[in-house]
């Protein structure tokens with residue numbers, strides 16, 4: 001029969017996320033040192049979940065010269081957080097409110113003739129012409145590029161735009177030597193050449209994001225656009241960067257159970273022997289991927305411990321064996337990994353995804369605390 005529930009005391013505390021801006025600063029300086037040109041800090045998706053304004057200001061203070069985002073709303077938020085540096089917004093809809101770009105001093109990408117035709121402000125709008133260099137995603141296709149270049153030149157002469165840059169993006173740069181990267185580089189230099197032949201003088205040519213910046217200096221050109229790398233993620237797996245997040249949750253309840261006890265929804269886990277189960281108030285609504293059920297681990301009471309049963313919306317159960325874990329003890333869900341705790345990369349592997357999705361998926365109710373820890 002089931003053993004009595006030995007709830008010692010109930011602790012009420014939310015999961016929390018500590019963000020170490022010193023790690024962001026150190027990563028930024030690393031890219032500033034290796035870049036052949038300037039560094040743009042890409043702070044889309046709330047600074048990859050690390051705080052839009054905090055990451056933007058930290059990166060600029062550490063030597064980044066530009067900020068990149070994927071909407072005018074994000075660009076305005078960065079400007080209002082106190083950043084004077086140039087800001088580029090891409091992925092804007094054709095009917096985006098470009099008066100914001102003029103008012104806040106924001107450069108915009110131009111990925112199509114429709115986007116170009118929609119630019120009609122009193123002052124010339126600074127633009128970066130965006131070429132599809134092999135993603136089939138958000139740039140202008142190679143066969144529309146020639147007409148886009150002549151239209152851009154006419155718009156520049158008419159005083160509607162000022163061409164600042166040309167941008168591309170590589171699809172397979174996380175696999176060094178991938179043939180798509182060579183093709184993308186060739187497509188990009190042809191695109192820049194066609195811009196020049198049309199009479200345009202783009203001074204900022206930018207193609208590389210984190211992986212290309214780390215593995216192929218010939219992609220650097222005038223600027224590299226770094227997002228993941230600033231927060232310690234290297235998709236190319238070649239470089240050790242600093243993680244900035246520590247995600248913790250307190251144990252709120254402890255119970256002793258017999259062998260053969262089913263745990264959680266569906267009883268996907270049944271205990272093999274008598275053991276102690278600790279309950280953490282953190283679940284998939286807080287960013288723990290449910291797909292990691294049956295594989296995830298946390299650091300608790302000096303060891304890695306398995307998360308058992310299915311990850312619920314608000315809670316998970318951890319098997320701590322016969323160790324004396326108490327309510328109020330802190331579990332580290334993930335951190336930089338220096339002390340044996342799992343990393344965001346570990347959670348990504350357990351869930352079959354990439355660490356970007358883990359760090360940008362932390363839920364809104366998780367308490368955030370900004371720190372300056374690492375040297």
Ligand SMILES: *Cc1c(COP(=O)(O)O)cnc(C)c1O
Nearest residue numbers: 042169209210225226227228229
């Ligand atoms: C997100 C993004 C980046 C940043 O990429 P990372 O690999 O995170 O450095 C750069 N350029 C474009 C167009 C992007 O969308």
